[in-house]
Amino acid sequence: MTVKSPSSLYSDLDVRVELDAPLAPLTWFAIGGRADALVHPNTIEALQTLSKRCHRDGVPLRVLGSGANLLVDDDGVDGVVVLLDSPAFKAVEFNASGHLERMRAWGGASMEKLVMECSRRGLKGLEQMAGIPASIGGAIRMNAGGKFGAVGDAVDAVALVTPEGELSIFSRESLRFDYRHTNIPRGIVAWTSFKVTPDDAVECRARVREIFTYKKSTQPLSASSAGCMFRNPTLADGTRESAGRLIDLAGMKGARVGGAFVSTAHGNFLAVDPGARSDDLRALVDMVRDAVATRQGVELVTEVVFWRRGEDA
Numbered sequence: 001m002t003v004k005s006p007s008s009l010y011s012d013l014d015v016r017v018e019l020d021a022p023l024a025p026l027t028w029f030a031i032g033g034r035a036d037a038l039v040h041p042n043t044i045e046a047l048q049t050l051s052k053r054c055h056r057d058g059v060p061l062r063v064l065g066s067g068a069n070l071l072v073d074d075d076g077v078d079g080v081v082v083l084l085d086s087p088a089f090k091a092v093e094f095n096a097s098g099h100l101e102r103m104r105a106w107g108g109a110s111m112e113k114l115v116m117e118c119s120r121r122g123l124k125g126l127e128q129m130a131g132i133p134a135s136i137g138g139a140i141r142m143n144a145g146g147k148f149g150a151v152g153d154a155v156d157a158v159a160l161v162t163p164e165g166e167l168s169i170f171s172r173e174s175l176r177f178d179y180r181h182t183n184i185p186r187g188i189v190a191w192t193s194f195k196v197t198p199d200d201a202v203e204c205r206a207r208v209r210e211i212f213t214y215k216k217s218t219q220p221l222s223a224s225s226a227g228c229m230f231r232n233p234t235l236a237d238g239t240r241e242s243a244g245r246l247i248d249l250a251g252m253k254g255a256r257v258g259g260a261f262v263s264t265a266h267g268n269f270l271a272v273d274p275g276a277r278s279d280d281l282r283a284l285v286d287m288v289r290d291a292v293a294t295r296q297g298v299e300l301v302t303e304v305v306f307w308r309r310g311e312d313a
């Protein structure tokens with residue numbers, strides 16, 4: 001059931017609101033419909049109150065990061081979509097709380113910029129994130145990473161705005177980061193503090209360059225995609241198999257539905273032509289999943305998050 005987002009949820013808060021806002025330009029696929037209400041909070045207090053009211057009234061609240069792991073349905077989404085793009089949510093504090101080795105980044109800050117700034121300052125700890133497009137909140141929620149490690153490796157603490165509007169701080173000891181997953185409960189990542197180590201700036205920059213070059217040589221980064229569409233499945237013997245290899249073996253590289261296609265360079269990159277429909281991509285996802293299940297006997301699960309009107313946020 002589609003849920004409306006009455007203006008009483010936010011009209012008295014320190015926020016900027018766009019009604020019937022197009023989401024396509026805010027995602028890497030650059031397709032899909034509109035948000036009934038796109039809300040840009042200016043303060044943490046406004047975000048907390050908005051979250052509490054949406055929870056109280058049963059209005060779905062979704063948070064959009066840099067849109068690099070997201071497919072928005074052609075019919076858009078209901079309720080409230082929050083975008084943490086005001087200066088308060090893009091801030092980064094080095095030497096957080098007087099600690100040289102602690103850095104605090106707010107949920108809407110850019111992971112790419114943070115990786116570059118750390119390497120410029122000679123701070124080691126986040127170079128594994130080179131070339132991964134993400135906001136801080138989106139990276140934490142997905143535990144984004146790859147061959148060289150994941151964001152969770154560097155996390156010191158995470159502050160979460162709970163659905164009830166509280167600000168809960170999770171220390172490193174209480175957090176678990178697994179393959180594209182964390183135990184952080186439902187809510188909005190307000191900020192994360194990272195452990196970084198002072199190191200030689202030239203070496204830091206060289207390491208970031210090396211990881212980025214590796215990524216560029218193995219993945220079609222310029223296509224309109226969300227990176228890997230499917231999670232790498234765990235096989236019966238406990239090993240993790242590459243979903244891209246399974247898709248390749250199933251003969252699906254280059255397969256197409258309307259404006260959506262499987263990259264010929266990397267089987268797990270499903271990309272779209274400009275103007276494609278989300279429905280095309282969803283149909284292609286089903287087609288690839290069926291082919292791999294039939295030919296390899298493995299059920300693929302999507303890594304990309306799908307947003308659809310009336311579905312749980």
Ligand SMILES: Cc1cc2nc3c(=O)[nH]c(=O)nc-3n(C[C@H](O)[C@H](O)[C@H](O)COP(=O)(O)OP(=O)(O)OC[C@H]3O[C@@H](n4cnc5c(N)ncnc54)[C@H](O)[C@@H]3O)c2cc1C
Nearest residue numbers: 065066067068069134135137138139144145188189226227
């Ligand atoms: C070219 C390309 C290459 C990629 N390569 C990789 C890679 O190597 N490794 C990898 O892991 N991923 C990769 N990805 C996927 C993507 O970069 C990651 O999943 C990233 O973490 C998404 O972050 P985001 O801010 O864009 O999140 P979004 O796509 O905006 O959102 C993803 C999910 O996170 C949630 N979310 C966003 N912000 C917050 C917040 N503040 N609090 C709570 N939840 C939030 C959203 O609600 C949604 O459920 C790639 C994507 C692209 C386009």
